[in-house]
Amino acid sequence: MSGSSVTEAIIEVDNVTTAFDGHVIHRHLNLTVHRGEVMALIGGSGSGKTTLLRLLLGLEVPQAGSVKIFGHPLGRCAARDLERVRYRWGVLFQNGALFSALSVFDNVALPLRELNSVPPDMVKPLVLLKLAQVGLKPDDALKRPSELSGGMVKRVSLARALILDPQLLFLDEPTAGLDPDSAKQFVKLLRKLRQELGLTVVMVTHDVDTLFAVVDRVAVLAEQRILACGPLTEVARLPHPFVRNFFLGHLERCAEEDVKRFRLSLDDTSEEGGVPAVLREDSLI
Numbered sequence: 001m002s003g004s005s006v007t008e009a010i011i012e013v014d015n016v017t018t019a020f021d022g023h024v025i026h027r028h029l030n031l032t033v034h035r036g037e038v039m040a041l042i043g044g045s046g047s048g049k050t051t052l053l054r055l056l057l058g059l060e061v062p063q064a065g066s067v068k069i070f071g072h073p074l075g076r077c078a079a080r081d082l083e084r085v086r087y088r089w090g091v092l093f094q095n096g097a098l099f100s101a102l103s104v105f106d107n108v109a110l111p112l113r114e115l116n117s118v119p120p121d122m123v124k125p126l127v128l129l130k131l132a133q134v135g136l137k138p139d140d141a142l143k144r145p146s147e148l149s150g151g152m153v154k155r156v157s158l159a160r161a162l163i164l165d166p167q168l169l170f171l172d173e174p175t176a177g178l179d180p181d182s183a184k185q186f187v188k189l190l191r192k193l194r195q196e197l198g199l200t201v202v203m204v205t206h207d208v209d210t211l212f213a214v215v216d217r218v219a220v221l222a223e224q225r226i227l228a229c230g231p232l233t234e235v236a237r238l239p240h241p242f243v244r245n246f247f248l249g250h251l252e253r254c255a256e257e258d259v260k261r262f263r264l265s266l267d268d269t270s271e272e273g274g275v276p277a278v279l280r281e282d283s284l285i
């Protein structure tokens, strides 16, 4: 990646106001996400995080302001342009949103079949490749979503989000509802994929360990706008009540060296074999 592309803006939210039935959710909200970075979005329940993701996906339209993705203004591009932009991003919605009547294979294959962009005999190798990439076995392809653990559902959803080889990935609370071990394994997977695929990621999360492990910058959504946006170690020290509460009990870990050490130790551990020692609660103190 060249130096200039590092700061290329992939997402530009400019002065956005969003309201539902006169109830204002975002007011004069600004946010820029650069190519190759992992941006976390944190904020209280009901503060408008999912709505902001939906704005970025073109699923909601702001009352005022503009949203540009890959340089395309969302509200104003022609339907055909929007379609083209859409295939450059993948989404993992909050609840995984797999189709329960479809097998794992068919869930992951769905975007390929809808788009019809690859010859039918390529679908199988591509789906199996994505399943392997997220740590699932070929046998898992035959299962139904109801036969999967929470962690596996997230992996299948991630495989589906990645099947069209997107440059940009949106994740809404990807570790919510997972047991701590599955959450940690999932975060490790995200880290690996981010390194392998050079993805730009926008992720809503409540999970401080997720922030430690993968995030480059943190945006705080509070008081209807992005109150602050910067490296974790800086944002964690903001004297704002929401931020203080969010990092309560974690602040002492937010020294830059601690974050680096945490990440390095993640690299040392193998994919298999349960939870790496560094990820156990007692090693985090």
Ligand SMILES: Nc1ncnc2c1ncn2[C@@H]1O[C@H](COP(=O)(O)OP(=O)(O)O)[C@@H](O)[C@H]1O
Pocket (backbone or CB within 6 Å): 020, 021, 025, 043, 044, 045, 046, 047, 048, 049, 050, 051, 052
């Ligand atoms: N389609 C909608 N119609 C009306 N109100 C909505 C809609 N979507 C979200 N809201 C409201 O907007 C606020 C923010 O919701 P949301 O973005 O889901 O919050 P968060 O993800 O931060 O918990 C909530 O009060 C929610 O009830």
Ligand SMILES: [Mg+2]
Pocket (backbone or CB within 6 Å): 049, 050, 051, 094
């Ligand atoms: Mg939400």
